[in-house]
Amino acid sequence: MSPPPEEPTEGRRLPPGQYVPRGWPVLHYGPVPKFRPADWDFRVFGATASGGQHAWTWDEFDALPRTRAIADFHCVTKFTIPDNEWEGVAGSAIVELAPPDPAATHVMVWAEYGYSANIRMLDFLAEGTMFATHRNGERLTPDHGFPIRLVVPHLYAWKSVKWVRGIEYMVKDRRGFWEERGYHNVADPWREQRYSYQEDADESPPP
């Protein structure tokens, strides 16, 4: 599940079937949302420990404690962008500030226009998982998810939701946008988990 230790980019092992393109492609479904800081908030809802919701304004969210990680980025359409330096707010920091009910096992990450992706709580808490605001020292551009995008470097990039507006803690797994449309529920690129027909029974959400 985790990538091999740091090696030089030349000759480094990529997940099966992946290649390194020129540049950083922009890929998403639908239009790029306009950021309106006064209307923006980040909500934590669903199975919270308190039973209530948490919300941060843009200024509050942008002032949360920050983390950095260097990681590759793997799209299921087979491009891999190596060595991105991501900076942002760790999933684990959100869990500390807005704790889930202990029964919560999964997180649905929600974006503008209703895009969503489900991940396991362990993916959300993994080292490297964060709501990124910067890549390689620069603010994200609108087409790459400004003001924040999730980054889950150890999973295929459709789980790295752009334009995130909130998360839902779940006590039962449920498919997100692409997971409902034939993509793998777990999405580990090292195991080439591309499509839902490849899922083992224990990798699918309950009926």
Ligand SMILES: Nc1nc2c(c(=O)[nH]1)N[C@H]1C(S)=C(S)[C@@H](COP(=O)(O)O)O[C@H]1N2
């Ligand atoms: N909100 C949203 N996030 C999204 C998507 C999308 O359609 N909407 N597409 C995903 C897919 S399939 C990929 S490969 C990456 C691409 O990120 P990039 O455009 O920054 O390369 O964003 C992911 N995040």
Ligand SMILES: [Mo]
């Ligand atoms: Mo993708």
